[in-house]
Amino acid sequence: EIARHLEAYPGIAEAEVLLHPLPAGEALVAYIAGDPERCGDAEGIRDFLRTRLPxxxxPARFVPLSQLPRTPNGKIDRGALPLPKEVRPQTPFVSxxxxxxxxxxxxxxxxxxxEKVGVFDNFFDLGGHSLLATQLLSRIRDAFQVELPLRTIFEAPHIAGLAEVITTARAGSPAVQPPPITRVSRERRRIRRVTKPTPPSPPKG
Structure with missing residues (x-):
């Protein structure tokens, strides 16, 4: 299904998707062939897929190829697909x-x-995916006491953008606090005591 949606992207003629081990753990890797310029636009492909797929x-990684390997009977030869290489983002490194x-x-x-992440390196180009994005949000919550929705990572996938979002959130919103469980439970007990029906008085003899 993922490959079918990839092939709907302008410039991609054929695609195959496999699960591969990456430095951050197992993740989906898409092998794509077609127009070299369009196949090299990982961010554009990712945005396109987000309108069609959960x-x-x-995929966490896109591997452009001149063509996908085929078996003698014409099917895609999955065993001949190359392992994804470690790729440094093409953006200049900024500390x-x-x-x-x-x-x-x-x-x-x-x-x-x-080991090293620049402030303009894309989270997804480094091997991130939605499950890791959820972990990232949890770590951000613990470190900065702000609650961010998942879409934030897709809209600001690099450190520079996320830092601005976090700074704005901290300036305009109170720190995230755990729910007042004890206070609520006491209040509920008080309500139960008030609303508890009074037993009927014994009949007078």
Whole structure:
């Protein structure tokens, strides 16, 4: 199903998707062939798939090929597909410039199992996917006490953008607090005591 949606993207003639081990864990890898320029636009392909598939079905890595290998009977030869290589993002490396970016770089590196992460490196180009994005949001919540929706990682997939979102959220919203479980339970007990029916008085003799 994923390959079918990939082949609907302009410029992709054929596609195959496999589960492969990556530094951050097992993830979907898409092998695509067609127009070299369109097949090399991983961000554009990812955005296209997000309009058609749930986040967990979007491949973590896209491997463009001149053509997909075939068996003698014409089927795609999955065993001949190359293993995905470690690819550094093509964006120039920029080190973290403030404490928020420094903390995010550490979190990115730990989740993605990458030693160095620049502030403009794309989370998904480094091997991230929706499940890891959920882990990233959890780590951000613990580190910065802000609650962000999953779509934030897709809209701001690099450290520089996320740092701005976090800084804005911290300035305009109170820190995330755990729900007042004890207070609620006491209140409920009080309500139960008030609303508890009074037993009828014994009949007078």
């Amino acid at each position: 986040d967990y079905m979007i 973290p410039r403030n404490p928020v970016e420094t903390t995010l770089a550490e979190i990115f590196g730990q989740i993605l199992n990458v």
